[in-house]
Amino acid sequence: MNIRTETGADYEKVHTLLTRAFPGQEEAILVQRLRADNSFQQELSIVAEENGKITGHIMFSQAALWEGGHAHSVAALAPLAVLPEFQRQGIGGKLIEEGKRRCRSLGYPLVFLFGHPSYYPRYGFVQARNYGMEMTQFTVSDEVFMVAELQEGALHSLHGEFRFHPAFEELG
Template sequence: MNIRTETENDYERVNELLTQAFSGQEEAILVQRLREDGAFERELSMVAEADGIIKGHIMFSRASLLDGDHTHRVAALGPLAVLPKYQRQGIGGKLIEEGKRRCLSHGYPLVFLFGHPSYYPRHGFVQARNHGIDVSQFAVSDEAFMVAELLQGALHDLHGEFRFHPAFENLG
């Protein structure tokens, strides 16, 4: 399994993967918006490829943590997708771990997501609201609103209101 940075030549296959993995177009539209808006750094959009097949994709985009007069630069994970016939083989976990490593190297102290509460904690994600971080941009349960600390001490030092990039708004 080769985890590598997504290239423009991968876009069509990634779109097909997203459509299959999520049974719809919403995530593919989101990824297209994030690309067009320049809301991500190329190295933070990755594919998992084996035998010429793109089996998985993950994208991290720029996000903000608003704390009074301070805005902290953080990352948002999403979407993460694996072709249905390759799920439950550890591909998603490998993409998450490589993505977290790359996000830290790009200076992001925290990564946020809305996700399944039984999956993401295995990869270091915890409930964000338990750490003084809230979100009002979207209605989401405490269990699904999660954060992973990339820079030691960041969850102790950073608090406030999490904001996804505007490309996440008005989907569907």
């Protein structure tokens, strides 16, 4: 399996993957909107490829953690998708770990997500509200609002209100 940066030649295959992995078009539309934004970082859109077939995709986008009047630049993980016939083979985990490594190298202190509470903790994600993080942009339970520390001490030194990129608000 090859984990690599997505290229323009992958866009159609990733679109197909997203529509197969999720019901509806929301995730595919979100990825298109994030790619079109000036803040898009190509190296944070990552694919898993096996024998020339795109089997998985993950995207990280720039987000903000507002503390008082100051916004800390943080990352958001969404979406993560693996073709149904390739799920439960470790592809998602490899994409998460590579994405976290790239986010860390770009200087992001934290990465946030909404996700399954029994899956993401194995990759270092913890409940964000337990660390003084809030979310008002969307209504979500404590169990699915998670964060992972990318820079040592960031979970204890940064607090505030997390906000996804505005492209997330345009869905639905």
